[in-house]
Amino acid sequence: MENIKENLSEEIKNLICKLPDIKHCSVVCSQDNVVEEIHALAGVSRNIKQLVRDIQSAINARFGINIDYKVISIAQIDESDFKETRLKLDGISVNNIENSIEATVTLKYDDKLFEGKSRRIKSRSNKLKAIADATLLALEGYLDIGQAFYLEDMQIVLVANRELFACVIGFALGGKEELLSGCSIINADENETVVKAVLSAVNRKISTMS
CATH class of the missing domain: 3.30.300.30 (ANL, C-terminal domain)
Known part of the structure; x- marks a missing residue:
């Protein structure tokens, strides 16, 4: 060269x-x-x-x-998925409860709200995982299904000198299992970025189910 x-x-x-x-x-x-x-x-x-x-x-x-x-x-990265879906992020809250951290994520579809809550042992990495878990629980509420999505892995990756949250989401239902991947560029609100990464992974899947 x-x-x-x-x-x-x-x-x-x-x-x-x-x-x-x-x-x-x-x-x-x-x-x-x-x-x-x-x-x-x-x-x-x-x-x-x-x-x-x-x-x-x-x-x-x-x-x-x-x-x-x-x-x-x-x-x-498919940023349009999050923009095009009618399912929107309505709110995120994170609370410390003794040695645990509880994340609550609320998604909105038209005028309906779907809330997911997840609690993990208190740590920074667990806070982000709890937010991802809560997002998946809210999605299951929206789809009216139970225990179908799970967080397989989530990491911070560096691409083009920009940090991204990259996640792999598992989906298991009716005896079938598949892995879905998504990512989102980290902005000032890393909690919101986690939700966007999860939604980017599952949006195509939920569009075929909702």
Whole structure:
């Protein structure tokens, strides 16, 4: 791979961010200014192979540099799911109860409210998990089903120099089980971000059930 000038990493980043469906991007170079990693956060309207080809073609056309597809990593996030659904976040509360933490999440559909509560041993990670659990319980209330969703895992991941909550939600009903994934960019209100990550994981599923 060709060496590039020091300022090209920023220029490549700016170029990639102008491509369709790309939301954020970071470019990592070696001490010799060789492109080693390209991380991009994108929407879901284009598949990953097409996004990779777009990035390769744009860099080659603009700078004459051939980029190996192996250095390009792309994460996709469907922010439209949360915006399009009529199921909205109405409120979140977190209370300390002795050595426990209780999270309450209220979702709203038209003029109806659906509340979920979850309690865990007090810790920061458990607070976030309790919020996720409460969100799933509220969803089950909305769908009028019981014990179908569960939190498989939730982690903070770094993509394009932005922190995201990424979660995997399990769904088990009628003898069938599947895993659903979602994520949301962390903003000033991390509690709300957890709810959005959970909703991004399950929105497609609940749209087929509601």
